Amino acid sequence: MTKARTGLIKTDKGQQTRSAILETALETFREHGYERTTMRTIAERAGVALGNAYYYFHSKEHLIQAFYGRTHAEHLAACAALLEKERDLKPRLLGVIRTKIATLEPYHQFAGKLFKTAADPHSPLNPFSDESDPVRKESIELFGEVVSGSKTKVPKDLMAELPYMIWLYHLGIILFWIHDRSPRRARTHRLIERSGDIIVKLIGIASNPLMSPLRKSAIRLIVELRQDVSARAD
Amino acid sequence: MTKARTGLIKTDKGQQTRSAILETALETFREHGYERTTMRTIAERAGVALGNAYYYFHSKEHLIQAFYGRTHAEHLAACAALLEKERDLKPRLLGVIRTKIATLEPYHQFAGKLFKTAADPHSPLNPFSDESDPVRKESIELFGEVVSGSKTKVPKDLMAELPYMIWLYHLGIILFWIHDRSPRRARTHRLIERSGDIIVKLIGIASNPLMSPLRKSAIRLIVELRQDVSARAD
DNA sequence: GTCTATAACCGGATAGAC
């Protein structure tokens, strides 16, 4: 396969055109939704020819990839203050998750389509794919910091897998949020509250020596899960 | 919206045409994959005109819905003997899950696309949608029988939610399987073994009176999750 | 009212000239 064109743009003008297309696309997605926005419209509104839009973005879906990166960066920035001050695990976790949802909110409708393509194992947008690797890594790291920057002590073996576990959990929350049509996403917020509570409790329980067999089973399970990512043959 | 055409076919000839299209479609999907199979090809191979295929199936995706129903029925049949004989929870659960994977195996490649559309909240194929309701209900019931037909005693409050929990879990296994490219799906089978072990352990732990607060939290969480389904506003 | 066929439409994607 070819390298992502994105990496190959050299000139200033190119950069400008690229970001003009991306801005226009995101704006139009927000306004009219993903499906109803055609590549022709994006190109037209951005003042470029259709073929030119495809020069910068392989496909309509690749515009989503760019969207990933952008909201991730926003999320990081929006979390920084909280992670700086707060030392309790539960508010750290809840805060980071809530901030994530808040960051995505303007794109709620569009996010449905996003997850749609994300679930396809052949899609480069799938969060487990190589192309998603950088964002995924950073995102997992963020959850590592949520735990390690807190007062809570976690057994070493668990700590090795916990960031990935929480990252998976956070994908689950996003999936729920996508389906959530309740006013002000009240349901999602209740879910975050409740599941966050459970997670913190479970971490406590898992640190109890009596629970060591269960913990070890769970860790083995996650190790198994995680390998999937690095083991794509074709 | 119009009613599903599927329900309106009255004549014998119609039924025949319909099933000819479906057979051809599934066969071609298995052979060449979902994306590479065009509606034109299906129609041609089935010996009908393109428009006619659309008379019987609203869209290409609706062919998938039919596929759901069919494999579910097959799965039920394949499980019956096991559920009749076996009384231990763990082999019951593992057996049912393994049989499910075995039933889907011929469609592994195609299943990726399936989940792709299934993840879209607006798609009728999404396992949480109204249109999927009958199959979902039956499927949840099946997992209820896995537990209730076993020797294991489960607290009543937990028993009310456990079938749904296990159904969700089984979706997770399928998602993993879709991404699994290991020989003979060795990874998926390891995952089933390990996660099944944990589930059975957790059910045991959850029945311990000391764990009652955690159990109650977990149940509240699932109740919250489940409501999502019945609460679509638009 | 049930079914079948033909001819478009529409939008994502590509080829190739400049």
Place this chain on the structure above:
DNA sequence: GTCTATCCGGTTATAGAC
């Protein structure tokens, strides 16, 4: 790096046959 012209396949409109 940008354009125009074109392909391709999902979907729809519509006319009519049984």
